[in-house]
Amino acid sequence: MADRILTSAEVPAYVAARPALRDLIDPGTLTVTEVGDGNLNLVFVCADATGRRLVLKQALPYVRLVGPEWPMTEQRAVREAAALEVHGALSEHVCKLVDFDPEAYVLALEDLSDHEVFRTRLNAGGAHEGVPERLAEYLADVAFGTSIASLTEAEFRGRAAAAINPELCEITEDLVFTEPFLGAERNSVRPALDTLVAELRADPAWQAAAMAMKRSFLSTQETLLHGDLHTGSVFVRGSAHDGDLSVRAFDPEFACYGPIGFDLGMLWANLLFAGARAAALGESARAEALFGTLDTSWDTFTQRLRGHWPKRRASERYPDAYLDGWLTAIRADAFGFAGCEAARRTVGLAKVSDLETLDDARYAVVGTAMLRLSRTLLVDRATLTPQRVAEAAAGELRAAERAPR
């Protein structure tokens, strides 16, 4: 356990004692604000009198969302630092790691105060254009760079073993794959969704598909995943229109080796939440555009991976036809994982503000549509296309709006 949990008042002394940091920012003139609003950690934004800024993130020995009664290993900070380094070497769309203190479990990160959290922007009706595609580039670059497509078998096995993250994976196994589908004390919905949740509990096809995704998550080691790539794990600045778009994934403390489709699926489900929210708020063109990002991001992902393909290791062993089959499998996985995320963010412990900040009538529409979509994404994952998912999302929303309440 770390010697101490930092307070804002203690941060200047911490920076002063750390050679890698005190040259970057002046501890003598530091103002420090704790801004952590995630489920797990402390986050301090530090600024000195000359305007230099840095972010410090400390892993708490428990889950912040729940409190000290749910202890959680701070080793997650080690996993996060390692993932930021590996991903950052492969993609520009990753928050930069400046320093890591493995004794206090403190990461020093580039300041992105001129960015905003993508989910916050989406909830406020802001621009999404270009962001899903940049994230798809990031995922394709990492998929190629951390898989057997570019590593020797020995390197690959070593990297996968070093990235083991059992405590955080257990959270995902419970919260994403088990509890939403089989039931748990800490699940909750508003009354409008009670009937549909009861249907889920009595639907073996839906549950079996979720368990198949859990098996895939537990038993597939393909790439170094971000592990929690929802829209709250992405900073954005500017837009594709003004040419100043900047996209940075952050918070990969759930990183582990896992199936490539996992991160894509998490991202897709969260884009679907944003689109469903827009539809419920009467922004139908924006909803359609957000649903369309599954197609455009998939397109970007495939083009990017195909672009890397000629550089693959041992090309004589992996013909082009292998890539086609690989992509087909990744896409089906991504739909299945999106189906798990759609259900768990509606029913499970860790919800999303896209849904939770809606009034009861709109909550009923979006929650119903996302749960029904969860079933489609899971059960039909092998035959879906991004266009069909977009149509299904729009169809479920129309049906939910018409439903008597």
Ligand code: SR1
């Ligand atoms: C107890 S942690 C709950 C959730 O927050 C994180 O962001 C992950 O999504 C996790 O499942």
Ligand code: MG
């Ligand atoms: Mg997080």
